[in-house]
Amino acid sequence: MSPTRAESASSKSATPSPRPFEIPLPWTESIWSRLQASRAADRLAHGLLISGPNGVGKRALAxxxxxxxxxxxxxxxxxACGHCADCHLLAAGSHPDLIEVGPDPESKSGEIPIDAVRLFAGRESLTPSRAPWKVALIDPADRLNQAAANxxxxxxxxxTGHSILCLIGERIGRLPATIRSRCLLIPVPIPNEAQALSWLESCEPREDWPLRLRLxxxxxxxxxxxxxxxxxLEQRGQCLHGFMEIARGRGDPITxxxxxxxxxxxxxxxxxxxxxxxxLRLSVCAAPPRLDHPDRRDELAALAQRLDPAVGHRFLKHLLEARALSESNLNQHLLLESLAIDWSRIGQSARTGTGGSSR
Structure with a gap:
Protein backbone atom coordinates (compact mmCIF):
# COMPACT_ATOMS: atom_id res chain seq x y z
CA MET A 1 0.00 0.00 0.00
CA SER A 2 1.25 3.46 -0.89
CA PRO A 3 2.46 5.59 2.03
CA THR A 4 0.10 8.33 0.79
CA ARG A 5 -2.72 6.47 2.51
CA ALA A 6 -3.34 5.37 6.05
CA GLU A 7 -4.75 1.97 6.69
CA SER A 8 -8.19 1.74 8.24
CA ALA A 9 -8.71 -0.94 10.82
CA SER A 10 -10.51 -4.05 9.64
CA SER A 11 -13.99 -4.65 10.92
CA LYS A 12 -15.36 -7.97 12.10
CA SER A 13 -18.93 -6.87 11.54
CA ALA A 14 -20.95 -7.18 8.36
CA THR A 15 -20.41 -3.49 7.66
CA PRO A 16 -17.69 -3.08 5.01
CA SER A 17 -14.56 -1.30 6.14
CA PRO A 18 -14.00 2.12 4.60
CA ARG A 19 -11.34 2.46 1.97
CA PRO A 20 -7.93 3.77 3.11
CA PHE A 21 -7.90 7.48 3.86
CA GLU A 22 -5.57 10.11 2.54
CA ILE A 23 -2.83 11.40 4.82
CA PRO A 24 -0.61 14.41 4.20
CA LEU A 25 2.50 13.68 2.20
CA PRO A 26 5.76 14.62 3.95
CA TRP A 27 6.23 17.83 1.97
CA THR A 28 2.63 18.95 2.66
CA GLU A 29 2.70 18.44 6.43
CA SER A 30 3.36 22.13 7.14
CA ILE A 31 0.43 23.11 4.91
CA TRP A 32 -1.76 20.58 6.72
CA SER A 33 -0.76 21.98 10.11
CA ARG A 34 -1.68 25.52 9.04
CA LEU A 35 -5.07 24.36 7.74
CA GLN A 36 -5.82 22.53 10.97
CA ALA A 37 -4.76 25.54 13.03
CA SER A 38 -7.16 27.72 11.04
CA ARG A 39 -9.89 25.15 11.55
CA ALA A 40 -9.29 25.02 15.30
CA ALA A 41 -9.49 28.81 15.46
CA ASP A 42 -12.69 28.76 13.37
CA ARG A 43 -10.92 30.83 10.71
CA LEU A 44 -10.86 28.35 7.84
CA ALA A 45 -11.59 30.20 4.61
CA HIS A 46 -14.77 29.28 2.73
CA GLY A 47 -12.88 29.31 -0.55
CA LEU A 48 -9.60 27.41 -0.90
CA LEU A 49 -7.54 27.28 -4.09
CA ILE A 50 -5.04 24.43 -3.90
CA SER A 51 -2.56 24.65 -6.77
CA GLY A 52 0.63 23.04 -7.94
CA PRO A 53 2.23 21.04 -10.75
CA ASN A 54 1.00 17.63 -11.77
CA GLY A 55 2.07 14.97 -9.27
CA VAL A 56 2.86 16.96 -6.11
CA GLY A 57 -0.12 15.74 -4.07
CA LYS A 58 -2.54 18.66 -4.14
CA ARG A 59 -5.52 16.35 -4.71
CA ALA A 60 -4.45 14.08 -1.88
CA LEU A 61 -4.25 17.14 0.36
CA ALA A 62 -7.70 18.38 -0.69
CA ALA A 80 -10.20 11.31 9.60
CA CYS A 81 -10.60 8.34 11.90
CA GLY A 82 -11.74 5.91 9.17
CA HIS A 83 -14.20 4.19 11.52
CA CYS A 84 -17.18 6.47 12.18
CA ALA A 85 -20.42 6.44 10.20
CA ASP A 86 -19.36 9.46 8.16
CA CYS A 87 -16.05 7.83 7.25
CA HIS A 88 -17.92 4.73 6.09
CA LEU A 89 -20.09 6.90 3.87
CA LEU A 90 -16.99 8.61 2.51
CA ALA A 91 -15.42 5.24 1.80
CA ALA A 92 -18.52 4.14 -0.07
CA GLY A 93 -18.55 7.37 -2.07
CA SER A 94 -22.03 8.26 -0.82
CA HIS A 95 -21.54 10.97 1.80
CA PRO A 96 -24.27 13.60 1.23
CA ASP A 97 -22.05 16.44 2.41
CA LEU A 98 -19.22 15.82 -0.06
CA ILE A 99 -19.81 17.22 -3.53
CA GLU A 100 -17.36 16.52 -6.33
CA VAL A 101 -17.53 18.72 -9.42
CA GLY A 102 -15.56 18.02 -12.59
CA PRO A 103 -15.76 18.19 -16.38
CA ASP A 104 -18.71 16.65 -18.18
CA PRO A 105 -17.47 13.18 -19.24
CA GLU A 106 -19.73 13.33 -22.29
CA SER A 107 -18.28 16.63 -23.50
CA LYS A 108 -15.34 16.82 -25.88
CA SER A 109 -14.37 20.24 -24.53
CA GLY A 110 -13.25 18.89 -21.14
CA GLU A 111 -14.84 21.93 -19.49
CA ILE A 112 -16.85 22.17 -16.30
CA PRO A 113 -20.24 23.51 -17.46
CA ILE A 114 -22.50 25.93 -15.65
CA ASP A 115 -25.05 23.19 -14.90
CA ALA A 116 -22.46 21.37 -12.77
CA VAL A 117 -22.01 24.49 -10.63
CA ARG A 118 -25.73 25.19 -10.40
CA LEU A 119 -26.33 21.70 -9.00
CA PHE A 120 -24.55 22.60 -5.75
CA ALA A 121 -24.49 26.39 -5.71
CA GLY A 122 -27.96 26.87 -4.21
CA ARG A 123 -27.99 27.77 -0.53
CA GLU A 124 -29.95 24.65 0.42
CA SER A 125 -27.53 22.29 -1.33
CA LEU A 126 -24.61 23.93 0.51
CA THR A 127 -26.19 23.36 3.92
CA PRO A 128 -24.74 20.34 5.75
CA SER A 129 -27.19 17.47 6.11
CA ARG A 130 -25.35 15.39 8.73
CA ALA A 131 -21.71 16.49 9.08
CA PRO A 132 -20.49 19.81 10.55
CA TRP A 133 -19.47 20.98 7.07
CA LYS A 134 -20.50 20.80 3.46
CA VAL A 135 -17.43 20.37 1.23
CA ALA A 136 -17.28 20.82 -2.53
CA LEU A 137 -14.20 19.66 -4.45
CA ILE A 138 -13.98 21.44 -7.81
CA ASP A 139 -11.34 19.73 -9.91
CA PRO A 140 -9.74 20.83 -12.15
CA ALA A 141 -10.95 24.32 -11.40
CA ASP A 142 -9.04 25.77 -14.35
CA ARG A 143 -11.50 23.92 -16.63
CA LEU A 144 -14.49 26.00 -15.47
CA ASN A 145 -16.00 27.68 -18.51
CA GLN A 146 -16.88 31.37 -18.32
CA ALA A 147 -20.53 30.85 -17.36
CA ALA A 148 -19.61 28.29 -14.70
CA ALA A 149 -16.94 30.60 -13.28
CA ASN A 150 -19.47 33.42 -13.02
CA THR A 160 -23.06 29.75 3.74
CA GLY A 161 -21.83 29.39 7.31
CA HIS A 162 -20.42 25.89 7.15
CA SER A 163 -19.49 25.29 3.54
CA ILE A 164 -16.01 24.90 2.07
CA LEU A 165 -15.39 25.29 -1.65
CA CYS A 166 -12.08 23.67 -2.49
CA LEU A 167 -10.78 24.49 -5.96
CA ILE A 168 -7.94 22.35 -7.28
CA GLY A 169 -5.87 23.12 -10.34
CA GLU A 170 -2.53 23.27 -12.10
CA ARG A 171 -3.13 26.31 -14.32
CA ILE A 172 -4.85 28.67 -11.95
CA GLY A 173 -3.89 31.63 -14.13
CA ARG A 174 -6.80 30.57 -16.34
CA LEU A 175 -9.23 31.35 -13.53
CA PRO A 176 -10.74 34.83 -13.42
CA ALA A 177 -8.94 37.17 -11.06
CA THR A 178 -12.24 37.73 -9.25
CA ILE A 179 -12.33 34.05 -8.23
CA ARG A 180 -8.66 33.90 -7.27
CA SER A 181 -9.01 36.98 -5.09
CA ARG A 182 -11.86 35.41 -3.11
CA CYS A 183 -9.98 32.23 -2.29
CA LEU A 184 -7.13 31.46 0.05
CA LEU A 185 -4.31 30.39 -2.27
CA ILE A 186 -2.57 27.22 -1.08
CA PRO A 187 0.39 26.39 -3.34
CA VAL A 188 1.74 22.85 -3.04
CA PRO A 189 5.44 22.96 -3.99
CA ILE A 190 7.69 20.40 -5.59
CA PRO A 191 9.65 18.83 -2.71
CA ASN A 192 13.42 18.88 -2.60
CA GLU A 193 14.99 15.99 -4.44
CA ALA A 194 16.29 14.16 -1.36
CA GLN A 195 12.88 14.20 0.32
CA ALA A 196 11.14 13.08 -2.86
CA LEU A 197 13.59 10.22 -3.43
CA SER A 198 13.26 9.07 0.17
CA TRP A 199 9.48 8.93 -0.17
CA LEU A 200 9.64 7.11 -3.51
CA GLU A 201 12.06 4.56 -2.09
CA SER A 202 9.65 3.93 0.78
CA CYS A 203 6.93 3.22 -1.77
CA GLU A 204 8.98 0.84 -3.90
CA PRO A 205 12.73 0.29 -3.82
CA ARG A 206 14.29 0.71 -7.27
CA GLU A 207 17.58 2.00 -8.60
CA ASP A 208 16.25 4.32 -11.29
CA TRP A 209 14.19 6.66 -9.09
CA PRO A 210 16.64 9.58 -9.58
CA LEU A 211 16.15 9.40 -13.35
CA ARG A 212 12.41 8.87 -13.14
CA LEU A 213 12.01 11.75 -10.71
CA ARG A 214 14.00 14.01 -13.02
CA LEU A 215 11.82 12.97 -15.97
CA LEU A 233 10.81 4.87 -21.09
CA GLU A 234 10.67 2.99 -24.38
CA GLN A 235 8.39 5.64 -25.85
CA ARG A 236 10.71 8.39 -24.64
CA GLY A 237 13.55 6.63 -26.46
CA GLN A 238 11.47 6.52 -29.63
CA CYS A 239 10.69 10.22 -29.28
CA LEU A 240 14.36 11.14 -28.86
CA HIS A 241 15.39 8.90 -31.76
CA GLY A 242 12.97 10.69 -34.09
CA PHE A 243 14.06 14.07 -32.75
CA MET A 244 17.73 13.29 -33.41
CA GLU A 245 17.11 11.69 -36.80
CA ILE A 246 15.29 14.81 -37.98
CA ALA A 247 18.15 17.00 -36.76
CA ARG A 248 20.66 14.81 -38.65
CA GLY A 249 18.62 14.95 -41.84
CA ARG A 250 17.94 11.21 -41.75
CA GLY A 251 14.30 11.30 -40.67
CA ASP A 252 11.25 12.54 -42.54
CA PRO A 253 9.48 15.00 -40.22
CA ILE A 254 5.99 13.99 -41.40
CA THR A 255 6.69 10.30 -40.77
CA LEU A 280 20.41 24.89 -24.62
CA ARG A 281 22.05 24.12 -21.26
CA LEU A 282 24.70 22.02 -22.95
CA SER A 283 25.33 24.68 -25.57
CA VAL A 284 26.61 27.07 -22.89
CA CYS A 285 28.04 24.62 -20.33
CA ALA A 286 29.72 21.25 -20.89
CA ALA A 287 28.61 20.05 -17.44
CA PRO A 288 25.40 21.85 -16.46
CA PRO A 289 24.26 21.31 -12.86
CA ARG A 290 20.91 19.94 -13.99
CA LEU A 291 19.52 18.17 -17.05
CA ASP A 292 15.98 16.94 -17.63
CA HIS A 293 17.34 13.86 -19.44
CA PRO A 294 20.72 13.21 -17.81
CA ASP A 295 20.99 9.68 -19.19
CA ARG A 296 21.05 11.12 -22.74
CA ARG A 297 23.68 13.74 -22.07
CA ASP A 298 26.33 12.54 -24.53
CA GLU A 299 23.85 12.17 -27.36
CA LEU A 300 22.47 15.65 -26.83
CA ALA A 301 25.86 17.29 -26.21
CA ALA A 302 27.06 16.50 -29.73
CA LEU A 303 24.07 18.26 -31.27
CA ALA A 304 24.26 21.16 -28.81
CA GLN A 305 27.61 22.25 -30.26
CA ARG A 306 25.97 22.93 -33.62
CA LEU A 307 22.84 24.64 -32.33
CA ASP A 308 22.33 28.39 -32.62
CA PRO A 309 21.16 29.29 -29.08
CA ALA A 310 18.91 32.12 -30.27
CA VAL A 311 17.13 29.82 -32.71
CA GLY A 312 16.94 27.13 -30.04
CA HIS A 313 15.31 29.48 -27.57
CA ARG A 314 12.69 30.50 -30.12
CA PHE A 315 11.91 26.87 -30.88
CA LEU A 316 11.65 26.06 -27.17
CA LYS A 317 9.17 28.91 -26.82
CA HIS A 318 7.08 27.37 -29.60
CA LEU A 319 7.22 23.99 -27.90
CA LEU A 320 6.03 25.45 -24.60
CA GLU A 321 3.21 27.29 -26.37
CA ALA A 322 2.22 24.06 -28.13
CA ARG A 323 2.28 22.16 -24.84
CA ALA A 324 -0.09 24.72 -23.34
CA LEU A 325 -2.43 24.20 -26.30
CA SER A 326 -2.22 20.41 -26.27
CA GLU A 327 -5.37 20.08 -24.15
CA SER A 328 -7.43 22.18 -26.56
CA ASN A 329 -9.45 21.01 -29.53
CA LEU A 330 -6.62 21.72 -31.97
CA ASN A 331 -5.62 18.92 -34.34
CA GLN A 332 -2.78 17.33 -32.37
CA HIS A 333 -1.33 15.53 -35.39
CA LEU A 334 -1.05 18.73 -37.41
CA LEU A 335 0.50 20.48 -34.42
CA LEU A 336 3.21 17.81 -34.17
CA GLU A 337 3.81 17.88 -37.93
CA SER A 338 4.30 21.66 -37.85
CA LEU A 339 6.83 21.39 -35.04
CA ALA A 340 8.67 18.50 -36.70
CA ILE A 341 8.99 20.46 -39.95
CA ASP A 342 10.22 23.51 -38.06
CA TRP A 343 12.80 21.36 -36.23
CA SER A 344 13.89 19.91 -39.57
CA ARG A 345 14.67 23.41 -40.86
CA ILE A 346 16.66 24.18 -37.71
CA GLY A 347 18.57 20.92 -38.07
CA GLN A 348 19.40 21.66 -41.71
CA SER A 349 20.69 25.11 -40.79
CA ALA A 350 22.83 23.59 -38.02
CA ARG A 351 24.33 21.06 -40.44
CA THR A 352 25.12 23.66 -43.12
CA GLY A 353 26.12 26.44 -40.73
CA THR A 354 23.72 28.88 -42.38
CA GLY A 355 21.98 30.03 -39.19
CA GLY A 356 18.26 29.62 -39.55
CA SER A 357 14.99 30.71 -38.08
CA SER A 358 12.20 29.19 -36.10
CA ARG A 359 9.20 30.60 -37.82
Whole structure:
Protein backbone atom coordinates (compact mmCIF):
# COMPACT_ATOMS: atom_id res chain seq x y z
CA MET A 1 0.00 0.00 0.00
CA SER A 2 1.25 3.46 -0.89
CA PRO A 3 2.46 5.59 2.03
CA THR A 4 0.10 8.33 0.79
CA ARG A 5 -2.72 6.47 2.51
CA ALA A 6 -3.34 5.37 6.05
CA GLU A 7 -4.75 1.97 6.69
CA SER A 8 -8.19 1.74 8.24
CA ALA A 9 -8.71 -0.94 10.82
CA SER A 10 -10.51 -4.05 9.64
CA SER A 11 -13.99 -4.65 10.92
CA LYS A 12 -15.36 -7.97 12.10
CA SER A 13 -18.93 -6.87 11.54
CA ALA A 14 -20.95 -7.18 8.36
CA THR A 15 -20.41 -3.49 7.66
CA PRO A 16 -17.69 -3.08 5.01
CA SER A 17 -14.56 -1.30 6.14
CA PRO A 18 -14.00 2.12 4.60
CA ARG A 19 -11.34 2.46 1.97
CA PRO A 20 -7.93 3.77 3.11
CA PHE A 21 -7.90 7.48 3.86
CA GLU A 22 -5.57 10.11 2.54
CA ILE A 23 -2.83 11.40 4.82
CA PRO A 24 -0.61 14.41 4.20
CA LEU A 25 2.50 13.68 2.20
CA PRO A 26 5.76 14.62 3.95
CA TRP A 27 6.23 17.83 1.97
CA THR A 28 2.63 18.95 2.66
CA GLU A 29 2.70 18.44 6.43
CA SER A 30 3.36 22.13 7.14
CA ILE A 31 0.43 23.11 4.91
CA TRP A 32 -1.76 20.58 6.72
CA SER A 33 -0.76 21.98 10.11
CA ARG A 34 -1.68 25.52 9.04
CA LEU A 35 -5.07 24.36 7.74
CA GLN A 36 -5.82 22.53 10.97
CA ALA A 37 -4.76 25.54 13.03
CA SER A 38 -7.16 27.72 11.04
CA ARG A 39 -9.89 25.15 11.55
CA ALA A 40 -9.29 25.02 15.30
CA ALA A 41 -9.49 28.81 15.46
CA ASP A 42 -12.69 28.76 13.37
CA ARG A 43 -10.92 30.83 10.71
CA LEU A 44 -10.86 28.35 7.84
CA ALA A 45 -11.59 30.20 4.61
CA HIS A 46 -14.77 29.28 2.73
CA GLY A 47 -12.88 29.31 -0.55
CA LEU A 48 -9.60 27.41 -0.90
CA LEU A 49 -7.54 27.28 -4.09
CA ILE A 50 -5.04 24.43 -3.90
CA SER A 51 -2.56 24.65 -6.77
CA GLY A 52 0.63 23.04 -7.94
CA PRO A 53 2.23 21.04 -10.75
CA ASN A 54 1.00 17.63 -11.77
CA GLY A 55 2.07 14.97 -9.27
CA VAL A 56 2.86 16.96 -6.11
CA GLY A 57 -0.12 15.74 -4.07
CA LYS A 58 -2.54 18.66 -4.14
CA ARG A 59 -5.52 16.35 -4.71
CA ALA A 60 -4.45 14.08 -1.88
CA LEU A 61 -4.25 17.14 0.36
CA ALA A 62 -7.70 18.38 -0.69
CA UNK A 63 -9.32 14.98 -0.17
CA UNK A 64 -7.63 14.54 3.22
CA UNK A 65 -9.04 17.91 4.26
CA UNK A 66 -12.53 16.99 3.07
CA UNK A 67 -12.39 13.69 4.94
CA UNK A 68 -11.15 15.47 8.05
CA UNK A 69 -13.97 18.04 7.97
CA UNK A 70 -16.66 15.40 7.52
CA UNK A 71 -15.34 12.89 10.05
CA UNK A 72 -17.10 12.74 13.43
CA UNK A 73 -13.94 11.96 15.43
CA UNK A 74 -10.75 13.17 13.71
CA UNK A 75 -7.54 12.41 15.57
CA UNK A 76 -5.14 14.87 17.20
CA UNK A 77 -3.54 15.68 13.84
CA UNK A 78 -6.95 16.35 12.31
CA UNK A 79 -6.94 13.17 10.20
CA ALA A 80 -10.20 11.31 9.60
CA CYS A 81 -10.60 8.34 11.90
CA GLY A 82 -11.74 5.91 9.17
CA HIS A 83 -14.20 4.19 11.52
CA CYS A 84 -17.18 6.47 12.18
CA ALA A 85 -20.42 6.44 10.20
CA ASP A 86 -19.36 9.46 8.16
CA CYS A 87 -16.05 7.83 7.25
CA HIS A 88 -17.92 4.73 6.09
CA LEU A 89 -20.09 6.90 3.87
CA LEU A 90 -16.99 8.61 2.51
CA ALA A 91 -15.42 5.24 1.80
CA ALA A 92 -18.52 4.14 -0.07
CA GLY A 93 -18.55 7.37 -2.07
CA SER A 94 -22.03 8.26 -0.82
CA HIS A 95 -21.54 10.97 1.80
CA PRO A 96 -24.27 13.60 1.23
CA ASP A 97 -22.05 16.44 2.41
CA LEU A 98 -19.22 15.82 -0.06
CA ILE A 99 -19.81 17.22 -3.53
CA GLU A 100 -17.36 16.52 -6.33
CA VAL A 101 -17.53 18.72 -9.42
CA GLY A 102 -15.56 18.02 -12.59
CA PRO A 103 -15.76 18.19 -16.38
CA ASP A 104 -18.71 16.65 -18.18
CA PRO A 105 -17.47 13.18 -19.24
CA GLU A 106 -19.73 13.33 -22.29
CA SER A 107 -18.28 16.63 -23.50
CA LYS A 108 -15.34 16.82 -25.88
CA SER A 109 -14.37 20.24 -24.53
CA GLY A 110 -13.25 18.89 -21.14
CA GLU A 111 -14.84 21.93 -19.49
CA ILE A 112 -16.85 22.17 -16.30
CA PRO A 113 -20.24 23.51 -17.46
CA ILE A 114 -22.50 25.93 -15.65
CA ASP A 115 -25.05 23.19 -14.90
CA ALA A 116 -22.46 21.37 -12.77
CA VAL A 117 -22.01 24.49 -10.63
CA ARG A 118 -25.73 25.19 -10.40
CA LEU A 119 -26.33 21.70 -9.00
CA PHE A 120 -24.55 22.60 -5.75
CA ALA A 121 -24.49 26.39 -5.71
CA GLY A 122 -27.96 26.87 -4.21
CA ARG A 123 -27.99 27.77 -0.53
CA GLU A 124 -29.95 24.65 0.42
CA SER A 125 -27.53 22.29 -1.33
CA LEU A 126 -24.61 23.93 0.51
CA THR A 127 -26.19 23.36 3.92
CA PRO A 128 -24.74 20.34 5.75
CA SER A 129 -27.19 17.47 6.11
CA ARG A 130 -25.35 15.39 8.73
CA ALA A 131 -21.71 16.49 9.08
CA PRO A 132 -20.49 19.81 10.55
CA TRP A 133 -19.47 20.98 7.07
CA LYS A 134 -20.50 20.80 3.46
CA VAL A 135 -17.43 20.37 1.23
CA ALA A 136 -17.28 20.82 -2.53
CA LEU A 137 -14.20 19.66 -4.45
CA ILE A 138 -13.98 21.44 -7.81
CA ASP A 139 -11.34 19.73 -9.91
CA PRO A 140 -9.74 20.83 -12.15
CA ALA A 141 -10.95 24.32 -11.40
CA ASP A 142 -9.04 25.77 -14.35
CA ARG A 143 -11.50 23.92 -16.63
CA LEU A 144 -14.49 26.00 -15.47
CA ASN A 145 -16.00 27.68 -18.51
CA GLN A 146 -16.88 31.37 -18.32
CA ALA A 147 -20.53 30.85 -17.36
CA ALA A 148 -19.61 28.29 -14.70
CA ALA A 149 -16.94 30.60 -13.28
CA ASN A 150 -19.47 33.42 -13.02
CA UNK A 151 -21.95 31.16 -11.22
CA UNK A 152 -19.24 30.01 -8.81
CA UNK A 153 -18.23 33.60 -8.11
CA UNK A 154 -21.69 34.36 -6.74
CA UNK A 155 -21.38 31.47 -4.30
CA UNK A 156 -17.91 32.60 -3.21
CA UNK A 157 -19.22 36.13 -2.61
CA UNK A 158 -22.09 34.90 -0.40
CA UNK A 159 -20.91 31.68 1.29
CA THR A 160 -23.06 29.75 3.74
CA GLY A 161 -21.83 29.39 7.31
CA HIS A 162 -20.42 25.89 7.15
CA SER A 163 -19.49 25.29 3.54
CA ILE A 164 -16.01 24.90 2.07
CA LEU A 165 -15.39 25.29 -1.65
CA CYS A 166 -12.08 23.67 -2.49
CA LEU A 167 -10.78 24.49 -5.96
CA ILE A 168 -7.94 22.35 -7.28
CA GLY A 169 -5.87 23.12 -10.34
CA GLU A 170 -2.53 23.27 -12.10
CA ARG A 171 -3.13 26.31 -14.32
CA ILE A 172 -4.85 28.67 -11.95
CA GLY A 173 -3.89 31.63 -14.13
CA ARG A 174 -6.80 30.57 -16.34
CA LEU A 175 -9.23 31.35 -13.53
CA PRO A 176 -10.74 34.83 -13.42
CA ALA A 177 -8.94 37.17 -11.06
CA THR A 178 -12.24 37.73 -9.25
CA ILE A 179 -12.33 34.05 -8.23
CA ARG A 180 -8.66 33.90 -7.27
CA SER A 181 -9.01 36.98 -5.09
CA ARG A 182 -11.86 35.41 -3.11
CA CYS A 183 -9.98 32.23 -2.29
CA LEU A 184 -7.13 31.46 0.05
CA LEU A 185 -4.31 30.39 -2.27
CA ILE A 186 -2.57 27.22 -1.08
CA PRO A 187 0.39 26.39 -3.34
CA VAL A 188 1.74 22.85 -3.04
CA PRO A 189 5.44 22.96 -3.99
CA ILE A 190 7.69 20.40 -5.59
CA PRO A 191 9.65 18.83 -2.71
CA ASN A 192 13.42 18.88 -2.60
CA GLU A 193 14.99 15.99 -4.44
CA ALA A 194 16.29 14.16 -1.36
CA GLN A 195 12.88 14.20 0.32
CA ALA A 196 11.14 13.08 -2.86
CA LEU A 197 13.59 10.22 -3.43
CA SER A 198 13.26 9.07 0.17
CA TRP A 199 9.48 8.93 -0.17
CA LEU A 200 9.64 7.11 -3.51
CA GLU A 201 12.06 4.56 -2.09
CA SER A 202 9.65 3.93 0.78
CA CYS A 203 6.93 3.22 -1.77
CA GLU A 204 8.98 0.84 -3.90
CA PRO A 205 12.73 0.29 -3.82
CA ARG A 206 14.29 0.71 -7.27
CA GLU A 207 17.58 2.00 -8.60
CA ASP A 208 16.25 4.32 -11.29
CA TRP A 209 14.19 6.66 -9.09
CA PRO A 210 16.64 9.58 -9.58
CA LEU A 211 16.15 9.40 -13.35
CA ARG A 212 12.41 8.87 -13.14
CA LEU A 213 12.01 11.75 -10.71
CA ARG A 214 14.00 14.01 -13.02
CA LEU A 215 11.82 12.97 -15.97
CA UNK A 216 8.74 13.75 -13.88
CA UNK A 217 10.07 17.29 -13.28
CA UNK A 218 10.58 16.55 -9.60
CA UNK A 219 6.96 15.55 -8.93
CA UNK A 220 7.00 12.35 -6.84
CA UNK A 221 3.44 11.15 -7.45
CA UNK A 222 3.92 11.60 -11.17
CA UNK A 223 7.14 9.59 -11.03
CA UNK A 224 5.37 6.87 -9.06
CA UNK A 225 2.45 6.71 -11.50
CA UNK A 226 4.64 6.63 -14.58
CA UNK A 227 6.87 3.95 -13.07
CA UNK A 228 3.96 1.54 -13.44
CA UNK A 229 3.93 2.08 -17.22
CA UNK A 230 6.45 -0.31 -18.77
CA UNK A 231 6.24 1.43 -22.17
CA UNK A 232 6.99 4.92 -20.87
CA LEU A 233 10.81 4.87 -21.09
CA GLU A 234 10.67 2.99 -24.38
CA GLN A 235 8.39 5.64 -25.85
CA ARG A 236 10.71 8.39 -24.64
CA GLY A 237 13.55 6.63 -26.46
CA GLN A 238 11.47 6.52 -29.63
CA CYS A 239 10.69 10.22 -29.28
CA LEU A 240 14.36 11.14 -28.86
CA HIS A 241 15.39 8.90 -31.76
CA GLY A 242 12.97 10.69 -34.09
CA PHE A 243 14.06 14.07 -32.75
CA MET A 244 17.73 13.29 -33.41
CA GLU A 245 17.11 11.69 -36.80
CA ILE A 246 15.29 14.81 -37.98
CA ALA A 247 18.15 17.00 -36.76
CA ARG A 248 20.66 14.81 -38.65
CA GLY A 249 18.62 14.95 -41.84
CA ARG A 250 17.94 11.21 -41.75
CA GLY A 251 14.30 11.30 -40.67
CA ASP A 252 11.25 12.54 -42.54
CA PRO A 253 9.48 15.00 -40.22
CA ILE A 254 5.99 13.99 -41.40
CA THR A 255 6.69 10.30 -40.77
CA UNK A 256 8.25 10.99 -37.39
CA UNK A 257 5.33 13.24 -36.40
CA UNK A 258 2.97 10.39 -37.25
CA UNK A 259 4.83 8.08 -34.86
CA UNK A 260 4.80 10.78 -32.19
CA UNK A 261 1.05 11.20 -32.60
CA UNK A 262 0.55 7.51 -31.85
CA UNK A 263 2.28 8.00 -28.49
CA UNK A 264 0.28 11.13 -27.68
CA UNK A 265 0.92 14.84 -28.06
CA UNK A 266 0.98 15.53 -24.31
CA UNK A 267 3.89 13.20 -23.60
CA UNK A 268 5.75 14.06 -26.79
CA UNK A 269 5.60 17.82 -26.24
CA UNK A 270 6.76 17.41 -22.65
CA UNK A 271 9.75 15.34 -23.77
CA UNK A 272 10.59 17.63 -26.70
CA UNK A 273 10.61 20.66 -24.41
CA UNK A 274 12.94 18.75 -22.08
CA UNK A 275 15.29 17.77 -24.91
CA UNK A 276 15.39 21.35 -26.14
CA UNK A 277 16.05 22.72 -22.67
CA UNK A 278 18.94 20.29 -22.23
CA UNK A 279 20.38 21.23 -25.61
CA LEU A 280 20.41 24.89 -24.62
CA ARG A 281 22.05 24.12 -21.26
CA LEU A 282 24.70 22.02 -22.95
CA SER A 283 25.33 24.68 -25.57
CA VAL A 284 26.61 27.07 -22.89
CA CYS A 285 28.04 24.62 -20.33
CA ALA A 286 29.72 21.25 -20.89
CA ALA A 287 28.61 20.05 -17.44
CA PRO A 288 25.40 21.85 -16.46
CA PRO A 289 24.26 21.31 -12.86
CA ARG A 290 20.91 19.94 -13.99
CA LEU A 291 19.52 18.17 -17.05
CA ASP A 292 15.98 16.94 -17.63
CA HIS A 293 17.34 13.86 -19.44
CA PRO A 294 20.72 13.21 -17.81
CA ASP A 295 20.99 9.68 -19.19
CA ARG A 296 21.05 11.12 -22.74
CA ARG A 297 23.68 13.74 -22.07
CA ASP A 298 26.33 12.54 -24.53
CA GLU A 299 23.85 12.17 -27.36
CA LEU A 300 22.47 15.65 -26.83
CA ALA A 301 25.86 17.29 -26.21
CA ALA A 302 27.06 16.50 -29.73
CA LEU A 303 24.07 18.26 -31.27
CA ALA A 304 24.26 21.16 -28.81
CA GLN A 305 27.61 22.25 -30.26
CA ARG A 306 25.97 22.93 -33.62
CA LEU A 307 22.84 24.64 -32.33
CA ASP A 308 22.33 28.39 -32.62
CA PRO A 309 21.16 29.29 -29.08
CA ALA A 310 18.91 32.12 -30.27
CA VAL A 311 17.13 29.82 -32.71
CA GLY A 312 16.94 27.13 -30.04
CA HIS A 313 15.31 29.48 -27.57
CA ARG A 314 12.69 30.50 -30.12
CA PHE A 315 11.91 26.87 -30.88
CA LEU A 316 11.65 26.06 -27.17
CA LYS A 317 9.17 28.91 -26.82
CA HIS A 318 7.08 27.37 -29.60
CA LEU A 319 7.22 23.99 -27.90
CA LEU A 320 6.03 25.45 -24.60
CA GLU A 321 3.21 27.29 -26.37
CA ALA A 322 2.22 24.06 -28.13
CA ARG A 323 2.28 22.16 -24.84
CA ALA A 324 -0.09 24.72 -23.34
CA LEU A 325 -2.43 24.20 -26.30
CA SER A 326 -2.22 20.41 -26.27
CA GLU A 327 -5.37 20.08 -24.15
CA SER A 328 -7.43 22.18 -26.56
CA ASN A 329 -9.45 21.01 -29.53
CA LEU A 330 -6.62 21.72 -31.97
CA ASN A 331 -5.62 18.92 -34.34
CA GLN A 332 -2.78 17.33 -32.37
CA HIS A 333 -1.33 15.53 -35.39
CA LEU A 334 -1.05 18.73 -37.41
CA LEU A 335 0.50 20.48 -34.42
CA LEU A 336 3.21 17.81 -34.17
CA GLU A 337 3.81 17.88 -37.93
CA SER A 338 4.30 21.66 -37.85
CA LEU A 339 6.83 21.39 -35.04
CA ALA A 340 8.67 18.50 -36.70
CA ILE A 341 8.99 20.46 -39.95
CA ASP A 342 10.22 23.51 -38.06
CA TRP A 343 12.80 21.36 -36.23
CA SER A 344 13.89 19.91 -39.57
CA ARG A 345 14.67 23.41 -40.86
CA ILE A 346 16.66 24.18 -37.71
CA GLY A 347 18.57 20.92 -38.07
CA GLN A 348 19.40 21.66 -41.71
CA SER A 349 20.69 25.11 -40.79
CA ALA A 350 22.83 23.59 -38.02
CA ARG A 351 24.33 21.06 -40.44
CA THR A 352 25.12 23.66 -43.12
CA GLY A 353 26.12 26.44 -40.73
CA THR A 354 23.72 28.88 -42.38
CA GLY A 355 21.98 30.03 -39.19
CA GLY A 356 18.26 29.62 -39.55
CA SER A 357 14.99 30.71 -38.08
CA SER A 358 12.20 29.19 -36.10
CA ARG A 359 9.20 30.60 -37.82
Missing amino acids: RALAQSLLCQTPNAQGL ALLKTLEEP AHGAPLRALTESADDTW VAGRWNEIGAGRILDWLAGFMGDL
